[in-house]
Amino acid sequence: MSEQVKKPIKIMETVLRDAHQSLIATRMPTEMMLPIVDKMDKVGYHAVECWGGATFDASLRFLKEDPWDRLRKLRDGFKNTKLQMLFRGQNILGYRPYADDVVDYFVQKSVANGIDIIRIFDCLNDLRNLQAAVDATNKVKKQEGRGHAQVALSYTLGDAYTMDYWMDMAKKIEAMGADSICIKDMAGLLVPYKAAELISSMKSVTKLPIQLHTHYTSGVASMTYLKAVEAGVDVIDCAISPFAMGTSQPATEVMVETFKGTEYDTGYDQNLLSEIADYFRPYRDECLANGLLNPKVMGVDIKTLLYQVPGGMLSNMVSQLKEQNAEDKYYDVLKEIPAVRKDLGEPPLVTPSSQIVGTQAVFNVLMGERYKMATDQTKDVLRGKYGQTVKPMNQEVIDKVIPGEERITCRPADLIENELDKLESEMAEWKQQDEDVLSYALFPQVATDFFKYRKAQQEKVDLSKADTKNGAYPV
């Protein structure tokens, strides 16, 4: 009998980012996170994901918290565990492409405030949109000795997305200087046996570690992880059980138990995980009671697999049709979505391409003529402003929607001039820390509102400073 070679599977815990983003609209406040950090830090996770576009936005907009402050507090607490964030390539954590100087500065400040691993993705899988962030991470790594650039491929199905495509992408990611690869399956489209094939194929062409990220939406996620682990995947993304399943990730404890006693044994302490779950369970109950957690998102949404359309995109479409009193057109639009996607070069359907394709499909059906009206975003995709698609776009559609216009073929950010100085001057009156300019760059209105709120709070606190009688001091 040959001795078993141990290859412990690593787990990234998502409860502080994707899990609550997927289940409770990213509303978990920092004060809910901090008391459990000590215990989480003892598990031995590969990393804890704690930051990203939606967490940043929701912190400022709804929770009235400084996301940078959250990051620093988590960094203080997590003494042994790497912290990970999600980064939208040239769009950073926002919704438009930024100049390279902003991308560079954001990466620098993220690492300086506590991030170790930056997961960078692009909705078209146009690697040119990821290069600036990868370079910035590598630069910080050289300077600080900390920082890891992970390039994430948005997983999707379609004619263009063959095994050769994924293998070719893996080689290119290695060549561009990334430290690892993630397969980011936003909608839960990756089924178990396909996952095994995908991981083995990619592993055959790259030495980079591969991490798999999926959602339970379509009901196959834990089986997909099992097959991916057997095929040699290095890291899987899981959520502690009270915030697992449904539109979130498979449960951490379940995956740990699955691999116990095998060559993939994580070695994590189930009692410790159980204490962490005990901590989050009452909060889950609270979220169910106040409606923040809708039991609807906890089930299996098989439409995701049938139509290969992310769940969030379908619900957007339904509400757009309702507004127009055209719910009877549901199946027409459902048929139109893949057609529009083909016209636009068959991109993955992930923010923002999912919204662009979905809205255009609704227009095409309701107007009774395809592309009689095109949204500005559709025009920009056709102009090449989002980058290059895997397949060529439909020339007839280009001629109809943007007749005679010149199209961009270079990296879109090459056309954006450095803008950090301009942003600094716009928000100078609010600046209390270097990072404020970055909050402002991403969400100008929301950040300004937050700065006003922060100032008002500070003035209130300053008043209490004088209140020595009641012993109230700012802390």
Ligand SMILES: [Mn+2]
């Ligand atoms: Mn996700």
